[in-house]
Structures are given as structure tokens and as C-alpha cells.
Amino acid sequence: MLEPSAETYASVVGLRTVRRFRPEPLSPDDRDAILEAGRWTGSSKNRQSWTVIVITERAQIERLAECGDFTKPLLGAATVLVPVRLPDGYDWDLGRMSQNMMLAAAARGVGSCPITFHREDCAREVLGVPDDHGCRFALAMGYPDESAELAGRSSFSMGGRKSLESLVRNDRF
């Protein structure tokens, strides 16, 4: 077991999406540290039924941006990560891995924004992912453009959350 950590707790609760990035690429150290956090994520029966596609080619990123309805953060991203679900995997495990990579990114000063490919077949074609694999989600990543981020915050991106009372039920639905 790890030692308890108030700093980690604050980081987990405090993670927020970053949608506007500076143009420079991720440093190789930051990129690898983020991927390491994905690599070490737990998965059902430790099957690790996943692959991560690391995308920096602008043409690939622009094509991917056509595959979802709210993909603007992709276009400014330094790097796009696409976790691919292998045939015996679960999207739930991919979500766990993605959260780890976003938290690790923030811990290294890298911002991230989750993206949904509403047209998964489109993403599959762009990336050459087989039909029996899943690639419905991506993470746009880059060093935060803090001033653009602050200026661009909408009521949506500042969105609150349901109360604990409305989130939680006891013992049964």
C-alpha cells in the first residue's frame, strides 16, 4: 500500500479539463511518463486488453477531428492519445487507464481534454483499427495556454456537479 497523501487526494478531486494548448510538442519525458501511468493501470484479470495510439501527425489529427461532434480541442493538441480496446476488453478499463493518464499529465504540468468519437467507424478507418476493436474515445493533450483557457471558459466548462445527495443511493437503486 502507498502512504496516505492529502496532496494526491487534492489532485484527484481537482483535475479539470484543459481545452486550449500551447503549440509546442510534449517533451519525450512527459510523453513517456504519461504513457507509463497508462501502462501501470489495473485491468480486469490484468488482461491489459488495450493499445494506445500516440498521434502527432497533423493530418491524422485533422482527419480524426471529423469523427466526433465536439472535437475542437483536438486541433490545438500537441499530442492525441487514443486508447484502443482489444476484442476481450472493457471500455470501463479504458476509462480507468484514461483517467490515470490525465492525472499523470496534470501532475507533470500537461493539460488534457477527453474527446468522444460519435462516429467510431470514422476513427477506426483513420487509424486502421480492426472492426472488432473499440476506439470511441481520445485524449487531447498539450501544455496549457493559460490565458486562452481563462478567457475561453464558458459556463459549460466551469460546470458544477450534482450534489452528493442526488448522486448516492444506499444498498439498492
Next chain:
Amino acid sequence: MLEPSAETYASVVGLRTVRRFRPEPLSPDDRDAILEAGRWTGSSKNRQSWTVIVITERAQIERLAECGDFTKPLLGAATVLVPVRLPDGYDWDLGRMSQNMMLAAAARGVGSCPITFHREDCAREVLGVPDDHGCRFALAMGYPDESAELAGRSSFSMGGRKSLESLVRNDRF
């Protein structure tokens, strides 16, 4: 943006499953801190299409343990959390929320073990979850029984991971 944090990074990479728990219940403060971390998790369009069922009734936990193939850690858990996917939600978002709750738990000294309900209809019936909602996964939680945990570690639970080279592909699958 949060400040970069080497401590958070180490916590994210270092999270490991705990399968053996001490018998005492979670303190209300720990329980609420874990749920808060779930509550603040990001989700697609901030829809928060989820509910969390907090289970401490032993009879409910025993019935749930019949709903999956590898559920033994449930039986010793102080509390079981079942994130429920509402009809317009994604299991990927539930995975993100679950990872946050596991990391928050570890940051408070609470151990956790993800559980799959291979017979989701069974879990739906036990918990009274509607047919168009999802409840395929759970988190067994409790204070770690460190000595039992060390004694019980199998080669499975100490499992390594794929190498970074075999996990990652560049620009396309």
C-alpha cells in the same frame, strides 16, 4: 490548472489492488471523501450520467457475490460501491469515476478491488437497477489487512505489465 506534483504522479502509477480487508466499517469521513472524488470526476459533456450505490448490508453483498466469477474480495469488504450507468452514459466515464474513487481511497488509507459482474442481470435484480441502466462493475473497499494481503499475494496479483513498446503505436494502429 493544479501545480505539478511528483507525489500525485507516484500515487497514480503506484496504485495497486487490495483484496483483503480488516472487518471495521469505513469511517463516514473516508466514505464521503471517496464519494466526493467520484462526484467531481469529469464526464462527457458534464452529463454525469451515473449514480453510485453504496452497499454495507451484508445480505446485499452476499447476493452480489453470486453475480460474477471472481467476487471473493466483495465478501470481506467493509463497503461496496456500484457505479450505475444511466441510459445516456458511457462505461468509459464510469471507469474514469471508478479510478478516481480508488485513487482517493488509497490517498485516505483505504484499499480497493475492482469487481466484474459477469452476470449483469443478476446484479440488476439484486440492486433493483432498471433494465436500461448498466451495473457491470463494482469496487470492494475497506481498510487493508496488510498481513493477509502480503501472505495471499499470488503471481497473478503481483502481475507485471506489457512493455511500453508493446503497448504503444504511433499515429495509426
